[in-house]
Amino acid sequence: MTPNPDAPADAPAAEPAAGATAVAALRASVDAGLTPEAREWLAAALADAAADTPGPSAGLLAWEAHFAAARRRCGAAAADTVRVLILHAARADEQVAARVYDRGDAAERRAVLRALPHLGLGPGAVPLVEDALRTNDTRLVAAALGPYAAAHLGDHAWRQAVLKCLFTGVPADEIAGLAERAAGDAELARMLADYARERTAAGRAVPADLDRILDLTRKEV
Amino acid sequence: MRIFDPHIHMTSRTTDDYAAMYDAGVRALVEPSFWLGQPRTSPESFYDCFDSLLGWEPFRAAQYGIAHHCTLALNPKEANDPRLLPVLDELPRYLLKDHVVAVGEIGYDSMTPAEDRALAAQLELAADHGLPAIVHTPHRDKAAGLARTLDVVRESRLAPGLVILDHLNETTVAAAKDSGCWAAFSIYPDTKMDEDRMVRILREYGTERMLVNSAADWGRSDPLKTRKTADAMLAAGFTDADVDKVLWQNPVEFYGQSGRLELEPEKPEAGGATYEGNSILRGGS
């Protein structure tokens, strides 16, 4: 994985202290909703992740199997957060995140994308975000545009992603840091205006979010 | 009428098929990984196929109100290419996924030693993962192929109740039923098995542990053959309850043994897909 040369230079560095607080809050919120049995399973899964316990078959760590089983053990509502916690406990770096993403199903990939801002990573995981943005799966497109993308995705790819959200019906509210990144972005404004013109010429409605984002581009940086 | 197609290759079908299947009553299906129609040249090609069955196809199916599950395996034909064998080492990771409800389809194609090894190894993988298996019977030399298949199944740790024997016909149904395995029939437009022959088999052998699928793929096949078989059953005097048993309850019971069946398709969520706004309906983006 090579860092994206197009990444914004002023990307905020990872903040371990704030990150740990955020993860503790995630753990507390998910624990509150789990059955005692699931809570116990999660505690054991996180311990396995911290200890790199060997897994059920060659080349597979115990936590990787837990990561796959999380939804069955903890329920659909908690699964994403449980998976984020497991990746965090496993201290997943860019290589590990990429491995889990590459071999994951759609829900696991979404969880890796949601975990990115909590793993203290540099720009090395941007290729995962770019991969998700190439898909036609709107759940992955939405998950790709979290705080990690806001901090690390290059300008061109980020603008294309905003446009893709409008194309595919992903609500603009899913785009982390939208107001900050759109502010003063003349190129994004041009792309949005062209898209609006194209829709109007075709006699089709302009997506409601388009005007909202256009307004954001007119704000001062 | 609710229909569960226990074997269909949606990756080679269009969204029109999904819509037509929903209209015909199909609410759930299982898609086994299989051959592409041409030989693969590397294991990575399998992982791309698995990705599709674990991501894109369930997403596509959900847009049309159909619950999608899959089965994963190294298929018999390609078990003969040594370049592809590393897939067997990656399978344990994939068999842990939520919507993988069996190992399959496995079995014999040309009955080679390489196919022997892949079949036995994957039956063990199924036993290790608490999953059932779809074992297809070969298209050529079918009766001998079934006998050899049954030997390998008996030698495995997998109970017969966890095994589907697929693509059966009049000459193989009796031995398959005697084995204690589930008997599955692929209904095709003009080969293998048709709906009227299927009705005769159901009359003779009953509806217990019997499964009917379309096995539709990129070849001459019809994703609505499950519904057409149901209609033929009703026309021949079977009751609604019989039809429901064969075309819904039986596949639910068989794949339910995985503990991973979810018969409500994943709802498009607020933060993602909307039916109207979805890229599938606009031909991509």
Ligand SMILES: [Zn+2]
């Ligand atoms: Zn098949």
